[in-house]
Amino acid sequence: MLTRLFSDPSLLPDVQKYSGWADSEDEDSKTKHEDxxxxxxxxxxxxxxxSRTQSEHAEDDDEDDDDDDEVEEEEEDDxxxxxxxxxxxxKRGPKKRKMTPARVERSKVRRVKANTRxxxxxxxxxxxxxxxxxxxxxxxxxxxxxxxxxxxxxxNYIWALSEILRSGKRPDLVAYVQTLCKGLSQPTxxxxxxxxxxNSRNFLTEQQCQDGGRYSSGSFxxxxxxxxxxxxxxxxxxxxxxxxxxxxxxHGYCSAYESVYAGSGSPExxxxxxxxxxxxxxxxxxxxKHQGSASPEHEKGYHYSMHYSGLPGSRPTGPHNLGFGSxxxxxxxxxxxxxxxxxxxxxxxxxxxxxxxNAFFHN
DNA sequence: TAGGCCATCTGGTCCT
DNA sequence: AGGACCAGATGGCCTA
Numbered sequence: 001m002l003t004r005l006f007s008d009p010s011l012l013p014d015v016q017k018y019s020g021w022a023d024s025e026d027e028d029s030k031t032k033h034e035d036x037x038x039x040x041x042x043x044x045x046x047x048x049x050x051s052r053t054q055s056e057h058a059e060d061d062d063e064d065d066d067d068d069d070e071v072e073e074e075e076e077d078d079x080x081x082x083x084x085x086x087x088x089x090x091k092r093g094p095k096k097r098k099m100t101p102a103r104v105e106r107s108k109v110r111r112v113k114a115n116t117r118x119x120x121x122x123x124x125x126x127x128x129x130x131x132x133x134x135x136x137x138x139x140x141x142x143x144x145x146x147x148x149x150x151x152x153x154x155x156n157y158i159w160a161l162s163e164i165l166r167s168g169k170r171p172d173l174v175a176y177v178q179t180l181c182k183g184l185s186q187p188t189x190x191x192x193x194x195x196x197x198x199n200s201r202n203f204l205t206e207q208q209c210q211d212g213g214r215y216s217s218g219s220f221x222x223x224x225x226x227x228x229x230x231x232x233x234x235x236x237x238x239x240x241x242x243x244x245x246x247x248x249x250x251h252g253y254c255s256a257y258e259s260v261y262a263g264s265g266s267p268e269x270x271x272x273x274x275x276x277x278x279x280x281x282x283x284x285x286x287x288x289k290h291q292g293s294a295s296p297e298h299e300k301g302y303h304y305s306m307h308y309s310g311l312p313g314s315r316p317t318g319p320h321n322l323g324f325g326s327x328x329x330x331x332x333x334x335x336x337x338x339x340x341x342x343x344x345x346x347x348x349x350x351x352x353x354x355x356x357x358n359a360f361f362h363n
Numbered sequence: 364t365a366g367g368c369c370a371t372c373t374g375g376t377c378c379t
Numbered sequence: 380a381g382g383a384c385c386a387g388a389t390g391g392c393c394t395a
Contacts, residue, residue: 110381115372117382122370146368 137180138195149188156180 160179
């Protein structure tokens with residue numbers, strides 16, 4: 001197969017072009033993609049050519065006029081032509097022409113070209129997605145966000161930033177993190193939490209749920225999240241625990257955060273073993289456009305839940321740390337659920353909006 | 364082994 | 380007419 005590929009000058013440039021299509025990809029991925037490209041340019045398309053449908057063959061017939069002289073048309077169904085109206089209606093549309101070897105060859109070339117274009121298109125799309133991965137609040141080389149998670153996180157991030165700009169207030173840490181993680185899977189939530197130096201273990205515990213503590217008065221309209229906390233139906237977070245007056249409570253935010261976070265700078269957060277009051281739990285999708293939506297995507301995201309702590313991290317503040325630690329308490333990181341720190345990229349070089357955000361949190 | 368994620372092929376449709 | 384875009388199908392890889 002490879003020999004055919006490299007002997008085919010029309011295919012070779014594509015393979016070379018895409019051997020390094022994504023700069024951000026590691027070598028393993030590159031070779032993987034190379035292999036796939038090589039394979040699909042040869043074996044894949046070759047094999048699948050055999051299963052091409054009749055309609056495509058018919059389509060091929062329409063374009064080639066130079067072969068008309070050799071095979072004008074074939075009346076495969078009613079070749080005799082005189083009694084077709086008796087049994088079945090006469091077929092309309094372009095008459096089918098027999099596939100000559102030349103047509104087959106041209107068809108293959110056209111299909112290969114189309115496949116190449118499609119591959120290019122998808123590579124461009126992936127490239128853009130990689131760029132997006134680099135500008136959302138967390139980025140890990142070893143634990144790359146999936147496409148769908150990247151889009152979800154980006155959407156949440158945009159909305160969070162919009163809320164900050166709209167309100168002009170320093171957002172509540174927990175609300176911010178919750179906003180970022182709306183509808184994200186647990187692994188992604190952990191990744192984001194790790195990137196934001198949060199403690200996923202502390203985000204929600206029985207103690208907190210049972211205490212039914214107070215909510216922080218975050219800047220984000222968390223009441224707009226229509227989905228229930230997954231824990232509400234669990235013994236850890238019984239419905240109706242604590243106050244019901246807060247919109248978060250009404251919609252499934254079932255634990256206290258304010259009790260410890262409101263007193264920003266509480267020393268107890270300095271302990272790595274801190275297991276104190278926790279932050280709200282939330283579940284479901286980000287609601288900006290989701291309300292009333294019944295799309296499969298939303299329903300799929302609906303099953304995700306978010307269980308992690310909105311406790312400020314103790315690492316040096318990067319753009320994604322947002323400086324929470326400066327005004328709030330700090331905590332150590334439990335690392336079992338988060339990727340190694342060195343794998344994560346905090347985007348120091350990123351957009352000025354980060355400076356703005358930092359300014360918010362450092363006020 | 365099932366499920367998630369991904370890359371690719373493929374045919375249809377729309378646009379330029 | 381050719382290319383872009385899209386969605387379905389397929390198969391590979393990885394992980395819990």
